[in-house]
Amino acid sequence: MAKLSDYESIVGKDIIDELRILAGKLSGRVIQNINSTAVGGGVAEILNRMVPLLGDLGVDAQWDVIKGGEDFFKVTKKFHNALHGANVEILPSDFDTFIEYSEMNARQMNLYGDVIFIHDPQPIALIKEKPKTKSKWIWRCHIDFSGPDIRVWLFLKDFIEQFDGSVFSAPGFTKDLSVRQFLISPSIDPLSDKNKELPKRVINKVLDTYGISQDKPIITQISRFDYLKDPFGVIEVFRLVRKYTDCQLVIAGGGATDDPEGDKVLNEIREKADNDPDIHILVLPPTSNIEINALQRASTVILQKSLREGFGLTVAEALWKAKPVVASAVGGIPLQITHKFSGLLSRTVEGTAYGIKQLLHSPEYAKKLGKNGKEHIRQNFLLTRHLRDYMLLFLALDYPEDVIRL
Amino acid sequence: MGLRKKAKVPFRFYTRLNLLELTGKKARDLEELLNITREISGAVIYYHTHHFLQQQQYLSPEPPNDFAYWVSNVLRESELGEKLASINLCEFNSIIAVRDKIVEVIQKDPALKREPLRTAPQGEEFTFKKSITFIFPTPYSANNMYEFIEILKKITVNSIYFHVFEARLRSEKSIGDFCNWIENSISDVELAHKITNLDPYTYTLEGLRANIIKIIEESLVDNKSRTFLRCGVLI
Numbered sequence: 001m002a003k004l005s006d007y008e009s010i011v012g013k014d015i016i017d018e019l020r021i022l023a024g025k026l027s028g029r030v031i032q033n034i035n036s037t038a039v040g041g042g043v044a045e046i047l048n049r050m051v052p053l054l055g056d057l058g059v060d061a062q063w064d065v066i067k068g069g070e071d072f073f074k075v076t077k078k079f080h081n082a083l084h085g086a087n088v089e090i091l092p093s094d095f096d097t098f099i100e101y102s103e104m105n106a107r108q109m110n111l112y113g114d115v116i117f118i119h120d121p122q123p124i125a126l127i128k129e130k131p132k133t134k135s136k137w138i139w140r141c142h143i144d145f146s147g148p149d150i151r152v153w154l155f156l157k158d159f160i161e162q163f164d165g166s167v168f169s170a171p172g173f174t175k176d177l178s179v180r181q182f183l184i185s186p187s188i189d190p191l192s193d194k195n196k197e198l199p200k201r202v203i204n205k206v207l208d209t210y211g212i213s214q215d216k217p218i219i220t221q222i223s224r225f226d227y228l229k230d231p232f233g234v235i236e237v238f239r240l241v242r243k244y245t246d247c248q249l250v251i252a253g254g255g256a257t258d259d260p261e262g263d264k265v266l267n268e269i270r271e272k273a274d275n276d277p278d279i280h281i282l283v284l285p286p287t288s289n290i291e292i293n294a295l296q297r298a299s300t301v302i303l304q305k306s307l308r309e310g311f312g313l314t315v316a317e318a319l320w321k322a323k324p325v326v327a328s329a330v331g332g333i334p335l336q337i338t339h340k341f342s343g344l345l346s347r348t349v350e351g352t353a354y355g356i357k358q359l360l361h362s363p364e365y366a367k368k369l370g371k372n373g374k375e376h377i378r379q380n381f382l383l384t385r386h387l388r389d390y391m392l393l394f395l396a397l398d399y400p401e402d403v404i405r406l
Numbered sequence: 407m408g409l410r411k412k413a414k415v416p417f418r419f420y421t422r423l424n425l426l427e428l429t430g431k432k433a434r435d436l437e438e439l440l441n442i443t444r445e446i447s448g449a450v451i452y453y454h455t456h457h458f459l460q461q462q463q464y465l466s467p468e469p470p471n472d473f474a475y476w477v478s479n480v481l482r483e484s485e486l487g488e489k490l491a492s493i494n495l496c497e498f499n500s501i502i503a504v505r506d507k508i509v510e511v512i513q514k515d516p517a518l519k520r521e522p523l524r525t526a527p528q529g530e531e532f533t534f535k536k537s538i539t540f541i542f543p544t545p546y547s548a549n550n551m552y553e554f555i556e557i558l559k560k561i562t563v564n565s566i567y568f569h570v571f572e573a574r575l576r577s578e579k580s581i582g583d584f585c586n587w588i589e590n591s592i593s594d595v596e597l598a599h600k601i602t603n604l605d606p607y608t609y610t611l612e613g614l615r616a617n618i619i620k621i622i623e624e625s626l627v628d629n630k631s632r633t634f635l636r637c638g639v640l641i
Contacts, residue, residue, distance in 0.1 A: 012562075013560075014561060014562035014563075015562060017544075017562070018421060018423070018562050021421075021544070022540075025542070146529060172529055172533070174428050174430075174533075176430060177430070180427060181427065181430065182426065182428070183426035184425075184426070388423060389425060392423055392424075392425040392538075392540055393425060395540065396425055396538055396540075399538075402447065402448075402449035402536060402537070402538055403539045403541065404538065404540045404541070405541050405542070406540055406541065406542040
């Protein structure tokens with residue numbers, strides 16, 4: 001596991017020194033993170049890095065996970081899709097299931113933090129326990145709330161407004177709320193297995209393992225098998241591009257324990273691919289970080305054709321590897337890509353295909369976009385900036401004013 | 407001025423970090439932009455006129471403020487956008503004066519009288535945010551110009567940002583902290599004026615660091631040469 005000092009060569013000693021000063025201001029407080037899964041998905045990934053690094057800084061950060069059966073996670077997945085604006089049937093019994101599991105978790109969990117930091121909707125109802133604690137409660141929303149299903153939104157809003165503060169990833173995700181709303185972008189860890197530099201031999205080995213040729217351009221989308229990532233659109237894009245340039249497509253996804261829909265989507269993707277030898281559909285276990293890293297580094301162009309996104313951290317991962325990216329202008333993606341400067345933004349299958357063709361045919365342009373993208377990520381989307389924002393957030397709850405002298 | 411000449415008062419380096427908070431206010435057209443801008447706090451104006459300096463450190467030039475960017479690129483009111491982009495932030499000693507200028511420019515523009523007003527597409531409204539600023543001391547302080555330059559070379563850009571931009575506008579001083587110290591504690595008025603004359607809004611933060619160091623070092627060399635010549639004549 002990387003230590004904080006390991007980041008000095010990437011972001012500079014001055015930035016690390018600043019983090020240490022800030023951490024000193026949190027001395028004596030316990031930060032308790034709570035989410036719904038320890039493995040898979042962006043939230044678990046961030047917490048896996050963030051919690052030890054806060055510890056390295058001297059901040060007492062803990063992480064607990066709520067429990068839930070398959071029925072609970074089916075409901076939370078429905079909520080997730082509904083909050084993203086997808087048309088899903090929500091039954092009254094779904095709310096009952098959610099409340100039952102929340103009450104069970106409330107009975108079983110030890111809520112001990114000075115700051116209780118709840119991630120996403122799954123553990124949100126634990127807020128009912130707030131009157132029994134002296135803690136500051138913060139709700140961290142990692143998903144896009146811009147066009148939610150109104151029933152699910154109103155159900156959650158009652159909980160959110162009981163918190164001391166809420167955190168969103170992008171301005172467009174926020175809603176009209178009576179509690180303070182902070183804005184913190186997520187981040188990637190440049191030293192994690194998914195993002196660290198890799199020797200060429202490791203990359204070659206991964207390509208060999210999955211039967212991917214190095215003789216023609218590789219277009220890659222890394223994402224969960226999820227309708228909202230538009231895997232079918234990705235295949236259509238690829239078929240449009242291949243009319244002009246011989247290339248191959250990699251669709252690689254991992255699973256998360258709180259996502260029961262993945263298998264169904266995967267089967268439909270395979271059907272759509274129709275045994276095309278140039279379409280590589282890779283089902284990767286949640287621990288396949290080196291493989292994902294290698295696939296991204298081996299790619300000629302990286303695609304993120306999501307219909308909806310929380311933030312779209314796979315874009316930051318690709319840009320950190322200085323790769324040219326074509327991505328949908330949804331969720332947090334426009335914060336990561338300035339169109340034609342650090343990547344290309346698109347909205348349609350045809351536009352995406354056009355962008356990829358441009359990049360394949362103009363390697364110097366592609367290289368420039370990738371280089372700019374990497375610098376943008378270094379300045380704004382690395383874990384050290386995220387650590388800093390979280391520490392500021394924990395401090396901010398104690399002060400109502402705009403200028404705080406510590 | 408000598409490199410090791412002791413300052414009357416040491417220069418204590420502070421730094422500042424920002425956390426963003428949403429105000430819950432959104433504008434869809436020019437009228438809403440104007441009405442909300444009239445009432446919002448300095449912290450909101452500060453964010454929308456200064457965040458680009460830190461977020462896009464490697465990009466130069468950048469859109470000078472969010473008001474100009476939104477009016478030009480979302481409302482497609484290019485003339486007004488250009489006028490807003492041309493507001494010279496160096497001319498203002500307080501953030502409220504900047505707010506008043508933005509209000510004045512929008513208020514006078516014919517685009518405000520357009521019927522119907524151009525509106526932003528859904529999802530592209532102007533979202534008013536504010537910077538919550540945390541200010542805290544660093545372990546560094548300088549007793550003379552030598553120490554000052556050495557610290558300036560290694561201090562975080564956030565510290566440079568604080569002493570150049572934040573201290574001036576938020577505390578309504580006419581000059582930044584560096585110039586103030588060089589003028590009053592080192593008693594080098596000429597050097598202080600050279601640094602005051604930099605337009606900090608036209609540099610990246612690293613560029614600004616490099617330029618301040620360069621001006622100080624050149625000034626020291628000039629002084630040294632003059633001293634040498636004087637000595638030469640005397641000898």
